[in-house]
Amino acid sequence: MTENGAYSFLTARGLCKAYGGKASKRAMAVAGVDFDIGERAFTTLLGPSGCGKTTILRLIAGFEHPSAGELRLEGVSLAGVPPERRPVNTVFQSYALFPHLSVADNVAFSLKLRRSEGDIARKVAGALAAVHMAEYADRFPHELSGGQQQRVAVARAMIAEPRLLLLDEPLSALDRKMRLHLQGELKDLQRRLGIAFVYVTHDQEEAFALSDFIFVMNKGRIVQTGRPEDIYARPVNTFVADFIGGGVMVPAEVRQCAGASAWIATPLGLYEAPASPALNAASQAALVLRPEALLSCAASDAGAFAAVVSSVVFRGDRFTIGAEVGDLSLRFNSEVLLDVGARISLRLDPRKTFVTAVGD
Amino acid sequence: MNASRNAILIAVGVFLYLPIAILAVFSFNASPLMAFPLSGFTWDWYRHLADNREFQAGFVTSFLIAQPVGVMSAGLGLMAALALTSSRLRWRLGFIALLLVPFLAPRTVLSIAQAMMISRLGLDRGPVVLIIAQTIVIIPFTAALLSSVLMRLDARLEEAARDLGATPWESFRLVVLPQIQSTLVAAYSIGVILSLGDLTIATFLSGRVQPLSLIVASQFLRQLSPDLNAIQVVMLALTAVIVAITEIYGWRRRRRRERLLEIA
Amino acid sequence: MRLLPTKPFSRASLAAPVAALIGLGAVVPMAMFLVISVYSVDFDSYTLQPNFTMASWREVWTHASYWILIGKTLNNGLLAVVMTAIVGYPLALALSRLPKSAKGAALVILLTPLYTGEIVRVYAWRLVLGQDGLVNALLMFAHVISEPLRFLLFSPFATHLALFYDDLPFMALALWVAVERVDSRLIEAARDLGCRPTTAFRLVILPLTGPGLAAGTFMVFALAGGEALAPNLLGGTTGATPMTMIDNLFGTAFDWPTASALALTLLLVLLFAAFLLSGLALVLSGGLRPLRRSFA
Numbered sequence: 001m002t003e004n005g006a007y008s009f010l011t012a013r014g015l016c017k018a019y020g021g022k023a024s025k026r027a028m029a030v031a032g033v034d035f036d037i038g039e040r041a042f043t044t045l046l047g048p049s050g051c052g053k054t055t056i057l058r059l060i061a062g063f064e065h066p067s068a069g070e071l072r073l074e075g076v077s078l079a080g081v082p083p084e085r086r087p088v089n090t091v092f093q094s095y096a097l098f099p100h101l102s103v104a105d106n107v108a109f110s111l112k113l114r115r116s117e118g119d120i121a122r123k124v125a126g127a128l129a130a131v132h133m134a135e136y137a138d139r140f141p142h143e144l145s146g147g148q149q150q151r152v153a154v155a156r157a158m159i160a161e162p163r164l165l166l167l168d169e170p171l172s173a174l175d176r177k178m179r180l181h182l183q184g185e186l187k188d189l190q191r192r193l194g195i196a197f198v199y200v201t202h203d204q205e206e207a208f209a210l211s212d213f214i215f216v217m218n219k220g221r222i223v224q225t226g227r228p229e230d231i232y233a234r235p236v237n238t239f240v241a242d243f244i245g246g247g248v249m250v251p252a253e254v255r256q257c258a259g260a261s262a263w264i265a266t267p268l269g270l271y272e273a274p275a276s277p278a279l280n281a282a283s284q285a286a287l288v289l290r291p292e293a294l295l296s297c298a299a300s301d302a303g304a305f306a307a308v309v310s311s312v313v314f315r316g317d318r319f320t321i322g323a324e325v326g327d328l329s330l331r332f333n334s335e336v337l338l339d340v341g342a343r344i345s346l347r348l349d350p351r352k353t354f355v356t357a358v359g360d
Numbered sequence: 361m362n363a364s365r366n367a368i369l370i371a372v373g374v375f376l377y378l379p380i381a382i383l384a385v386f387s388f389n390a391s392p393l394m395a396f397p398l399s400g401f402t403w404d405w406y407r408h409l410a411d412n413r414e415f416q417a418g419f420v421t422s423f424l425i426a427q428p429v430g431v432m433s434a435g436l437g438l439m440a441a442l443a444l445t446s447s448r449l450r451w452r453l454g455f456i457a458l459l460l461v462p463f464l465a466p467r468t469v470l471s472i473a474q475a476m477m478i479s480r481l482g483l484d485r486g487p488v489v490l491i492i493a494q495t496i497v498i499i500p501f502t503a504a505l506l507s508s509v510l511m512r513l514d515a516r517l518e519e520a521a522r523d524l525g526a527t528p529w530e531s532f533r534l535v536v537l538p539q540i541q542s543t544l545v546a547a548y549s550i551g552v553i554l555s556l557g558d559l560t561i562a563t564f565l566s567g568r569v570q571p572l573s574l575i576v577a578s579q580f581l582r583q584l585s586p587d588l589n590a591i592q593v594v595m596l597a598l599t600a601v602i603v604a605i606t607e608i609y610g611w612r613r614r615r616r617r618e619r620l621l622e623i624a
Numbered sequence: 625m626r627l628l629p630t631k632p633f634s635r636a637s638l639a640a641p642v643a644a645l646i647g648l649g650a651v652v653p654m655a656m657f658l659v660i661s662v663y664s665v666d667f668d669s670y671t672l673q674p675n676f677t678m679a680s681w682r683e684v685w686t687h688a689s690y691w692i693l694i695g696k697t698l699n700n701g702l703l704a705v706v707m708t709a710i711v712g713y714p715l716a717l718a719l720s721r722l723p724k725s726a727k728g729a730a731l732v733i734l735l736t737p738l739y740t741g742e743i744v745r746v747y748a749w750r751l752v753l754g755q756d757g758l759v760n761a762l763l764m765f766a767h768v769i770s771e772p773l774r775f776l777l778f779s780p781f782a783t784h785l786a787l788f789y790d791d792l793p794f795m796a797l798a799l800w801v802a803v804e805r806v807d808s809r810l811i812e813a814a815r816d817l818g819c820r821p822t823t824a825f826r827l828v829i830l831p832l833t834g835p836g837l838a839a840g841t842f843m844v845f846a847l848a849g850g851e852a853l854a855p856n857l858l859g860g861t862t863g864a865t866p867m868t869m870i871d872n873l874f875g876t877a878f879d880w881p882t883a884s885a886l887a888l889t890l891l892l893v894l895l896f897a898a899f900l901l902s903g904l905a906l907v908l909s910g911g912l913r914p915l916r917r918s919f920a
Contacts, residue, residue, distance in 0.1 A: 061519075061523055062522075062523075063519055063522075063523075082522070082527075082528075083519070083522040083523050084522050084523075084524075084525045084526055084527055088523075089523055089524065090519075090520070090523045092516050092519070092520060094514070094516055096514065096516040096517050096519070096520040097520075098517060098520070098521075098534075098535060099517075099539075100538045100539065109521070109524050109526075109534075110524035110525045113524065113525045113526055113530060114525060156524065157523075157524075160524060160525065362721070364718075365717075365718040365721045365722075366718075368714050368715060368718040369715075369718050369719070369722075369730075372711070372715050372792075373733065375789075376733075376734075376737045376789070376792070376793075377737065378752065378758075379745060379748030379749055379751070379752055379789070380737065380740060380744075380748060382748055382751045382752050382757075382758055383744065383747065383748045383751060386751055393756070395754075395756030395757075395761075396756055396757070396758065396760075396761030397761065436641070436642050436645065439638040439639070439641060439642050440638070440639065440642045442635045442638050443635060443636050443637070443638045443639035443642070444639075445635070446634055446635040446636040446638075448634040448635075448636040449636040449639060450636070455639050455643060458643055458646050458647065458651070459642075459646065461646060461650050461651060462646060462650045464842075464843070464846040464847070464850070464898075465650065465654065465846075465850065465891070466846075466849070466850025466851075466852065466867055466890070466891075466894070467850060467852075468850070468852040468867040468870065468871060469654070469850070469867060469870060469887050469890065469891065470650060470653070470654065472870060472871065472874050472883065472887065473653035473654045473656060473657060473887065474649070474650075474653045475874070476653065476656060476657075476660060476874070476880065476884075477652065477653040477656055480656070480660075480672075492645075492649060493649065495645075496645060496646060496649045496650055497650075499642065499645075499646065503642075528633060528635075550739075553739045554739065556741065557739060557740060557741030557742060557744070558741070558742065559741065559742045559743050559853065560742065560852070560853060573741055573742070573743055576743050576747075577743050580743060580746075580747065580857075588747070589747075592741075592743075592744045592747060592748075595741060595744065596740060596744065599736075599739050599740065600736070603732065603736055603739065607732055611728070
């Protein structure tokens with residue numbers, strides 16, 4: 001069963017991958033991972049470098065063998081099945097287009113291997129048209145830009161009609177504008193094709209833009225899974241909160257738990273805020289304070305606390321203001337320019353915060 | 361900085377090519393004495409070669425021996441190189457040491473040992489034994505050359521091929537082979553050239569077969585004649601032509617690939 | 625969907641045929657020296673008698689003449705190492721400073737002399753070093769000397785020069801590869817901090833290319849120590865090597881056991897000396913510590 005109760009297409013149980021020489025010095029790239037991925041979902045593995053996300057992708061593709069655990073595709077175990085036999089295709093970070101073949105030959109590669117029936121040329125034309133690269137059929141990879149090569153790589157992977165497409169940080173080598181554009185194209189493509197995409201990235205914004213589900217990973221384990229909006233609003237611990245949202249973690253003492261919220265004591269005051277259900281009165285907790293939860297106010301407003309402006313950064317449509325409150329460095333957005341060193345008053349809206357456990 | 365660099369390179373270059381150049385010069389010298397001062401230009405010695413049956417027979421023999429040596433040393437060198445670049449090779453250092461044995465062992469000692477073994481096994485010296493023995497000492501060269509190229513290939517390309525449905529053999533044939541084509545030709549050329557130049561192994565193992573190097577060596581001890589000079593220069597020229605063709609062929613493919621890899 | 629597991633074929637198994645060929649074709653024959661060295665020879669019928677006698681070993685290990693010859697090869701090897709290292713380092717540094725596009729051509733130019741046949745090189749040196757050869761002709765032409773120099777050919781000078789010529793490309797290659805790996809910014813940093821070029825060489829380049837020097841030393845020592853043709857044909861009476869002796873014992877004298885004992889002794893001595901010398905090179909260059917660190 002997947003997150004939303006749908007039929008699980010790709011299942012992992014206890015998946016482990018160890019690297020290194022002597023048993024005592026072995027590092028676990030993947031340390032016991034379980035997941036269920038749905039047949040039509042866009043799932044993203046998100047995490048910092050070294051968290052194991054690329055390793056999982058390679059395990060699914062068949063380039064690595066698990067040290068322990070199993071992977072099943074539609075219930076059938078993938079153990080011992082070589083990459084060429086898996087109905088899974090990969091789009092590589094470095095595109096990996098064959099330099100000695102033209103764009104059309106690159107795309108036709110898997111079809112020619114299978115000596116498949118039907119008009120290869122027509123299928124190639126169709127695949128290239130789907131990624132808006134039809135006019136480049138006779139060019140060679142070195143004649144194309146990064147974004148164009150990536151599109152060809154996608155066409156090449158798609159033409160074999162895989163049940164699952166794996167994408168290993170495919171846009172990381174591109175500039176921002178091209179990246180945003182291709183993000184849209186990929187999302188569109190996935191929706192049209194209706195197959196499962198498993199996407200790897202360290203870019204939280206990209207993950208949010210593309211995914212139906214996100215698996216947040218750290219140090220070889222999946223820390224949290226869920227829809228992007230759920231993860232953003234209710235991170236399960238401070239690692240996830242920090243990686244996802246760029247807020248400030250304010251130390252919080254849990255006084256009382258009440259289901260989905262808790263009473264906490266913080267250096268900024270006492271609040272009742274939405275909280276992680278895993279918390280109880282004894283847990284080490286933190287209040288995730290994102291810029292949108294802080295507002296400038298008058299000193300006489302309820303809940304106001306004093307702050308000193310320490311930095312002002314112009315963002316185009318607004319200013320990001322850094323303010324010090326005692327030991328804490330907070331950030332909030334303001335449409336008004338403030339002076340560095342100015343004394344201001346701030347208050348926070350607890351409904352836009354979240355109390356989460358400290359940890360990773 | 362560049363001046364001292366160029367000076368060193370030119371000095372060493374002159375040193376390395378001086379003996380060869382002198383050989384060439386004397387092969388055109390009009391006097392049968394190989395002594396300075398020079399006497400004048402002539403093609404005579406080369407013309408003599410056209411009538412020299414022994415030379416022609418020796419040349420053909422050497423050429424025929426060199427072909428299988430070139431092919432086998434390139435093929436076996438490729439196998440060794442593929443094994444070395446595989447992550448699953450056990451006893452890697454031992455295999456490398458084994459590859460170095462034919463290179464580092466004194467060739468005379470190795471050939472005598474091989475001759476002893478052949479004799480004890482009741483086998484004959486001759487072309488087959490010669491070809492195998494030459495191949496063995498050339499494998500370290502071809503393996504080193506092909507390893508250095510294989511190491512630089514983008515590993516992702518083979519993964520992409522496998523990902524798209526290619527078996528390991530198809531991946532090798534369709535992705536790796538096209539990229540190392542020119543190096544394979546270079547390895548074959550090296551095999552041919554080193555086989556043509558060998559004397560020691562032929563001395564002990566060629567039996568009744570007379571490759572050119574043996575013919576030249578046996579005459580060398582008797583007299584230094586300009587005929588021999590001309591023979592040497594012909595062999596040198598042939599070697600130079602093979603090297604040049606291989607290099608140009610490889611250079612053109614390398615230029616194309618370098619441009620491709622700059623983008624990827 | 626049929627996902628049947630398959631048995632993986634690893635390219636590593638391609639090592640087997642090559643290993644078998646070299647093992648059977650090179651290692652076994654040389655190992656056979658051990659067996660044959662304890663046989664004896666019936667000189668009446670010229671047959672080899674399977675036996676067990678240490679006679680040939682006693683012969684080799686108690687007669688100084690064999691050891692003098694072995695000493696000569698060690699000397700050949702040592703001198704070749706020293707000469708190629710002294711010339712090889714400036715050459716390697718010069719090569720590393722070439723623009724990238726020229727390096728490929730430089731490699732070909734460096735290696736092409738290796739392709740010439742063994743006999744060709746010897747022959748050519750006769751023409752260069754002989755009494756009527758190039759060097760003498762030039763020196764006489766320039767009135768530096770009035771009589772041709774006799775020591776150039778059929779002398780140790782010729783032998784060592786020929787060995788130097790044959791082995792320079794190998795040492796230069798080993799050093800070039802090592803130099804290329806040294807980050808040029810390290811040298812720049814040293815100079816920036818006030819190092820003279822020779823000091824920068826001693827303190828930065830030498831230690832960091834230590835392993836390359838050790839490898840080149842091993843290679844050149846083995847190659848030069850193993851050369852028989854050039855010393856023989858160019859060294860005159862001084863050019864005898866153990867290989868010549870082994871050849872005589874094997875062929876003319878049909879004394880296979882002694883030939884085997886001598887060959888085996890030579891191989892072991894060469895191997896031991898090569899390891900010793902290259903270890904020395906590694907230590908003296910100061911390259912041992914960086915090497916240790918990279919293995920830690």
